[in-house]
Amino acid sequence: MISTSPILEIKGLSLATKSNKKLVNNVSFSLGKGESLGLVGESGSGKSLTLRSILGLLPRGVEQTGGVIKSDVSSAMVFQDPRGALDPLCPVVKQLAEVVYYRQKVSRKASRIVALELLEMLGLPDSLKKTDRYPSQLSGGQCQRVVIALALACKPGILLCDEPTTALDVTVQRQIIETITRLQNELGFAMVFVTHNLAIAAALCSELCVMKEGQIVEHGNTLSILQNPHNPYTQMLINSVLPLPELEGSGQPWS
Ligand SMILES: Nc1ncnc2c1ncn2[C@@H]1O[C@H](COP(=O)(O)OP(=O)(O)OP(=O)(O)O)[C@@H](O)[C@H]1O
Incomplete structure (x- = not known):
């Protein structure tokens, strides 16, 4: 799936609390130079913890209980707030x-x-x-x-984005997404992008990992997953995106 040799490899990552409550379980993915991978899933599915573990920035009380993270480039994080x-x-x-x-x-x-x-x-x-x-x-x-x-x-060789547009209104969200796309083309960094928004993931990321309850349930090409999801949870996520209502009689969606 990755065409270039990976600059980030995560194999079997598991995270748990000190009292051994499993938070992230056996997560694996890799990233090539200049590539973008989206992490999507419901709230609490382990997206942010997975992202933070790449930087070694786990919150107090959470520890890595398994797996390896290998990267030979530097990473920098863009936070939600x-x-x-x-x-x-x-x-x-x-x-x-x-x-x-x-x-x-x-x-x-x-x-x-x-x-x-x-x-x-x-x-x-x-x-x-x-x-x-x-x-x-x-x-x-x-x-x-x-x-x-x-x-x-x-x-950074890898930009880690933790829902960087969630706190912004939709027009500003779009401007920020366009800016990130332009900068990635200019500077060539790779990106791991956490979002709830499947449209943003589709716009920015060629590859997608769908997370549920700390595990990756589907992983592959973003458009293939969005057009033909195999996992029932992915299907549910896609179906939960509200369609734009149609104007009565016109057959045209709201613009
Ligand atoms: N410091 C912590 N101590 C204990 N549990 C934690 C801690 N931080 C996160 N968790 C738990 O780990 C799980 C995964 O959290 P994480 O923040 O990675 O989810 P998420 O998918 O990013 O959610 P959201 O989309 O709401 O940000 C959740 O159940 C959360 O409650």
Whole structure:
């Protein structure tokens, strides 16, 4: 299924609480350079824990009880809540310049220049680049762009996205998805993308893992799975997406 040699391989990953309650069970997948894999499934199915284990960022009380994670490139994470991921007391340009300074090992002056370039790349307005604005002075969509810039400042081989658009309204969701697609084409990072939204998974990810109760129940090409799901749970997930109602008489779906 993977055409290039994998840059991330997860084999038989199992996670449990300290009291041995199983949370993720025997999860395996791999990712090639520049590829995108979606993790979908109901709330509590283990998507975020699987993603966090790639970074070694498991929450307190959860431990890896089995399996191996092999990766020879760096990863960076984009979290669901953009405001929560930013320091409210530090101007955004300064936050970004700090990450560039420590991760790219350039001078203070150069780190600010790179930070401004990253904001430009993310399509943020000039006003935000010229004046030092705090996160509370930015919209949710602008904050999420800054958070993506923070992750890209680490020059990741793999971008780990944990429902990065869930907290945003649908028009901003679309802009963020388009921005991520553009940046992936420009920069060539691979991506693991956690989402509840099958349409977003279809737009971004060529490969899909469907998770239920800590296990992968279906894994393969995204379009094949969405058009011809084999697992009853996948079928249920697809059928639970509300169809747009049709305008009476017109036969046309709402636009
Ligand atoms: N720190 C923790 N201690 C104990 N159990 C936890 C902890 N974090 C998560 N869990 C449990 O692990 C399971 C998987 O959680 P996870 O956050 O990975 O689900 P998810 O599929 O990402 O859900 P959502 O889509 O709602 O974010 C859930 O049952 C959750 O309650």
